[in-house]
Amino acid sequence: MSLRAxxxxxxxxxxxxxxxxxxxxxxxxxxxxALKERYVLFLSDATWLSTYFQKPAPLSYIxxxxxxxxxxIPGAAALLVTALLFLFWDGIRFILKPLGSKHPALWxxxxxxxxxxxxxxPEVPLxxxxxxCFFAWLFAxxxxxxxxxxxxxxxxxxxxxxxxxxxxxxxxxxxxxISLEREYDYRIYFNACAGHWxxxxxxxxxNPHESVVTAYYYNLSQARAGCLPDGLLKAYQPxxxxxFIPVREGVECFRLMASADALILSGDYAQAQHSAMLGMTxxxxxxxxxxxxxxxxxxxxxxxxxxxxxYLKMLSHTALYKRWAQEGLRxxxxxxxxxxxxxxxxxxxxxxxxxxxxxxxxxxxxSKGKTATDYLLCLDLLDKNLGxxxxxxxxxxxxxxxxxxxxxxxxxxxxMTFDENxxxxxxxxxxxxxxxxxxxxxxxxxxxxxxxxxxxxxxxxYAQPAR
Amino acid sequence: xxxxxxxxxxxxxLTSCGLSxxxxxxxxxxxxxxxxxxxxxxxxxAPLNFSVEGADALRLEIEGRASHLFKANGSEMRFPMKRWxxxxxxxxxxxxxxxxxxxxxxxxVRYAPFHWVVSADSIDRYMSYRLIEPAYEVxxxxxxxxxxxxxxxxxxxxDNTRTEGTCINCHTANRGGQSQVSFMHVRGKxxxxxxxxxxxxxxxxxxxxxxxxxxxxxEISADGRYGIFTTADIRPILHSGRHxxxxxxxxxxxxxxxxxxxxxxxxxxxxxxxxxxxxxPCWSADGKTIYFCRASARPQPEETFDMHYDLCAVGFxxxxxxxxxxxxxxxxxAALGKSISFPKCxxxxxxxxxTVSDYGTFPIWxxxxxxxxxxxxxxxxxxxxxxxxxxxxxxxxxSSDGRWICWASKRDDRLxxxxxxxxxxxxxxxxxxxxxxxxxxxxxxxxxxxxxxxxLYRFPESYxxxxxxxxxxxxxxxxxxxxx
Numbered sequence: 001m002s003l004r005a006x007x008x009x010x011x012x013x014x015x016x017x018x019x020x021x022x023x024x025x026x027x028x029x030x031x032x033x034a035l036k037e038r039y040v041l042f043l044s045d046a047t048w049l050s051t052y053f054q055k056p057a058p059l060s061y062i063x064x065x066x067x068x069x070x071x072x073i074p075g076a077a078a079l080l081v082t083a084l085l086f087l088f089w090d091g092i093r094f095i096l097k098p099l100g101s102k103h104p105a106l107w108x109x110x111x112x113x114x115x116x117x118x119x120x121x122p123e124v125p126l127x128x129x130x131x132x133c134f135f136a137w138l139f140a141x142x143x144x145x146x147x148x149x150x151x152x153x154x155x156x157x158x159x160x161x162x163x164x165x166x167x168x169x170x171x172x173x174x175x176x177x178i179s180l181e182r183e184y185d186y187r188i189y190f191n192a193c194a195g196h197w198x199x200x201x202x203x204x205x206x207n208p209h210e211s212v213v214t215a216y217y218y219n220l221s222q223a224r225a226g227c228l229p230d231g232l233l234k235a236y237q238p239x240x241x242x243x244f245i246p247v248r249e250g251v252e253c254f255r256l257m258a259s260a261d262a263l264i265l266s267g268d269y270a271q272a273q274h275s276a277m278l279g280m281t282x283x284x285x286x287x288x289x290x291x292x293x294x295x296x297x298x299x300x301x302x303x304x305x306x307x308x309x310x311y312l313k314m315l316s317h318t319a320l321y322k323r324w325a326q327e328g329l330r331x332x333x334x335x336x337x338x339x340x341x342x343x344x345x346x347x348x349x350x351x352x353x354x355x356x357x358x359x360x361x362x363x364x365x366x367s368k369g370k371t372a373t374d375y376l377l378c379l380d381l382l383d384k385n386l387g388x389x390x391x392x393x394x395x396x397x398x399x400x401x402x403x404x405x406x407x408x409x410x411x412x413x414x415x416m417t418f419d420e421n422x423x424x425x426x427x428x429x430x431x432x433x434x435x436x437x438x439x440x441x442x443x444x445x446x447x448x449x450x451x452x453x454x455x456x457x458x459x460x461x462y463a464q465p466a467r
Numbered sequence: 468x469x470x471x472x473x474x475x476x477x478x479x480x481l482t483s484c485g486l487s488x489x490x491x492x493x494x495x496x497x498x499x500x501x502x503x504x505x506x507x508x509x510x511x512x513a514p515l516n517f518s519v520e521g522a523d524a525l526r527l528e529i530e531g532r533a534s535h536l537f538k539a540n541g542s543e544m545r546f547p548m549k550r551w552x553x554x555x556x557x558x559x560x561x562x563x564x565x566x567x568x569x570x571x572x573x574x575x576v577r578y579a580p581f582h583w584v585v586s587a588d589s590i591d592r593y594m595s596y597r598l599i600e601p602a603y604e605v606x607x608x609x610x611x612x613x614x615x616x617x618x619x620x621x622x623x624x625x626d627n628t629r630t631e632g633t634c635i636n637c638h639t640a641n642r643g644g645q646s647q648v649s650f651m652h653v654r655g656k657x658x659x660x661x662x663x664x665x666x667x668x669x670x671x672x673x674x675x676x677x678x679x680x681x682x683x684x685x686e687i688s689a690d691g692r693y694g695i696f697t698t699a700d701i702r703p704i705l706h707s708g709r710h711x712x713x714x715x716x717x718x719x720x721x722x723x724x725x726x727x728x729x730x731x732x733x734x735x736x737x738x739x740x741x742x743x744x745x746x747x748p749c750w751s752a753d754g755k756t757i758y759f760c761r762a763s764a765r766p767q768p769e770e771t772f773d774m775h776y777d778l779c780a781v782g783f784x785x786x787x788x789x790x791x792x793x794x795x796x797x798x799x800x801a802a803l804g805k806s807i808s809f810p811k812c813x814x815x816x817x818x819x820x821x822t823v824s825d826y827g828t829f830p831i832w833x834x835x836x837x838x839x840x841x842x843x844x845x846x847x848x849x850x851x852x853x854x855x856x857x858x859x860x861x862x863x864x865x866s867s868d869g870r871w872i873c874w875a876s877k878r879d880d881r882l883x884x885x886x887x888x889x890x891x892x893x894x895x896x897x898x899x900x901x902x903x904x905x906x907x908x909x910x911x912x913x914x915x916x917x918x919x920x921x922x923l924y925r926f927p928e929s930y931x932x933x934x935x936x937x938x939x940x941x942x943x944x945x946x947x948x949x950x951x
Contacts, residue, residue, distance in 0.1 A: 043913065045909075046907075047909040047912070047913040050907065051913070051914075268707070270705045270706055270707045270712065273712060277600070277601070280600065281606070281607045282607050286600060286607060286608055301709075302710075304709070306857070306879065306880045306881055307880050309880070310879070310883070310912070313912060314913065343708070343709040345707055346707070347710070348708075349706060349714055349768040349771055350704065350705050350706075351704055352704075358707055361707050
């Protein structure tokens, strides 16, 4: 059977297969694919491109990375991956036919299925697919060489090329799990990156998998709106782990990258830079356009304009961050002297992941410390440390931020810290506790806990340590 | 008539090639990257390729004993190796006047002339450095490379992707010695201090039950027999402020002396114990004095900002392998409100080049960190304003003849270290520094790796990364023994 006849016979199953693949990528796991963009930095610059030639498989990586940067565009990832898989399938089909396969078009679907599965891992670069396409077509061309000796020689040559290429394309980073929970996490992450905070809030309220990352971005959405304490217990809280993502050895790269976001918002630029730098260092190939952008932002906040310029110049050679980078460079050229520093807290030494010390310092010394103060108080509360909460409230919140209504969460927690030896009325007045809160705790203590599931009292009594 | 058409054709061809330059009156300061204006360069250095951002063509006239003309189509001036070597050989010891013009579209800019002093003092041919992301206290992928300074050739000496991801650091040679001896630490389960001498490598476990830990920062004596090191218990911590990023302090640190021939580790009551912290030891040129940094121990990190390391010295007897019994403070840095790190003696024995910061013992992240030159005979300190940049200048090394220094400078962007060189005259005058030339002049703008611990030496190392991988994997470390 000729290739054309085989293709005609197989056109329906093959079409169905690729449509199904596209739908799978587009609707089931689009954000697993999109995450690949976070692990890529492609600069249209001769110097940068030359670095690809220092390692095997340069063309696979160049085409793969170039295409990956467009994964930020909605729908592009599924389309591009499906198209590459189709190209690969076509090449394999051409190889199988001369080898005597009866249904090369159908048999060629098998390796596409393997690649389709592999490519779902965010750490597997798209270069795996582009490289597979290159080799499929090179072998397809080689099997058509008429001279047996030449064909054999070409095969040997291709095999000699294939081995180092395959080794080079094998990801060295630990592969993340593929799951719907992760997909939800990646989706909320990308929504946050795109500034769709209303969607982030809705997703966070649902949090169907009780995910730490989803809780983290939900809290971020609340903090951005200035209502972290108000929204905190409306959604699932994996104790304090929903506030910050600790940076530890072995933490996957995605989490390292995400961990910078809450730190930036709370004004902890030192730890944020640490996170972003580690995010890039531990990305599969130590390159990330997204982290360069984050580090530029941090450099601006710190007034490190030389650092910012360096990153912005690199980003000005990218396809999708170019305009943003050029705007940043324009700002540096024209208004560097007038840019406001966001990081103006006192310099102290802090262990990484020591959020309490760092937040307390920012809350006490930075000119805009409200978010850090809320994060600190919520950290105390989610950690069920009422002693710390009361101390931090008295020193950092009281008298500064309690002139308007005190958030109900804080009121509920404050009631639990009241001194038995001091007049309750005085304390209620001093801490601006609302009548309603007082009534609620009375009801709660009577045993009507069910109606106060979103209260701090309920959390304090029943919350378990996070998974 | 036919000739006219030919001439017009040639003119058009030249224009289209971007190599024609029309005269312009204005002279601007040259804007080349890297900044290679008004520098002193060694006669044997690789071509100082540079670029002028946005230029369509470049023209460089060099006037010395003879005239030399270089043209480039595009923004990069890449000197042909052969012509560069001829230029350097012909102009050794001379001062060159360079006139650069750049064409931007139809406009030509002629820059103000600048100078190159071609020093007849050759620089050591090889340099090693570590390439690492400036990711504070952790690493993922790092490598140690050897660069031939007379060309652009590099060679991988070690690569942690081949040694189970371990940290590899401190490749250091015995500058000034007759034959080359070097060491490099490879950490990890199968690691040790790699000691290379006469083409033979040994793997040494320098930690003993009687000392505080394995060798960290240190130097090898010129004859290669002894090594003086610190056993620092290094702790990283972050700054919350906007200027500095990372602080590293030693929870404890003592000095240890290694005798590579006898396989022993020894120490001295003067340089161990909890009362003081001693670090960054180095040998004097004659090998009879050990210089090091010392500070009174304080609780850290609470009082890290108050840690000021002085430069101290203790005698050493190469015959007995023993340190002396008295200690002198050479520079009282605490009195200056400063802290000294990385002292390195010049091979001629006249100077100590040291890193000076406001406090602490890890200055590479301190933006105020500068190099200072201490004249041993007079005690005079030069703050080397000519060579210090806006941010950290540290991790320096002398050439074997003491006429060149190289160091890692973060002057360009605060984060990424690059190797800079400067010439040191016998009277201690130091020339304007220049960055290690690269074949691609934009290399530094497009790399995310920091150049760390640049080290000059004369002969190529006898090993490479594959050898280090096998040695790491297969060779058991020799256990050094403690000699009281």
